[in-house]
Amino acid sequence: MPTRLQIELAGVLALRTIYGTWLVAEPAHLTTRWLGPLSEPTAVALRALGAREAVLHTMALASALRGRPVRPFLVASAAGDLVDIAATIMARRGLPARSAAATVVVAGASAAESINLAVRNR
Numbered sequence: 001m002p003t004r005l006q007i008e009l010a011g012v013l014a015l016r017t018i019y020g021t022w023l024v025a026e027p028a029h030l031t032t033r034w035l036g037p038l039s040e041p042t043a044v045a046l047r048a049l050g051a052r053e054a055v056l057h058t059m060a061l062a063s064a065l066r067g068r069p070v071r072p073f074l075v076a077s078a079a080g081d082l083v084d085i086a087a088t089i090m091a092r093r094g095l096p097a098r099s100a101a102a103t104v105v106v107a108g109a110s111a112a113e114s115i116n117l118a119v120r121n122r
Helices: 004-025 027-035 040-065 071-090 099-120
Strands: none
Touching: 004 027, 004 040, 004 099, 027 040, 027 099, 040 071, 071 099
16 A cells, blocks of 8 residues: 555656646646746747656656655756746746746745655655
8 A cells, every 4th residue: 555655746746747748738828827928939948848847757756656766856856946936036027927926936835845755755
């Protein structure tokens, strides 16, 4: 029977995989409030970001299900979230109102959860 930590880990990784896949399919739907109206070149970059998000978290989930280490994946995930925060803050003047604050909250919580799972999953 899976432990509570294993269930939580699988759930978080599955949700991040779904988010990445959805970002590939519908970048404007997920990011307009963050970045404003999207141009086609911006959508290309967001699809690439979504693909990396999906691949990273799918690999982490596969590793977890096989009982292999997932900490490196979780650290990479947290690092990506922190880079999202930094990049958004750097560009905040050209973004929709409250975008930077929302990114700090959402990406910050995501990074914190990845770090939390990495620490607990020894």
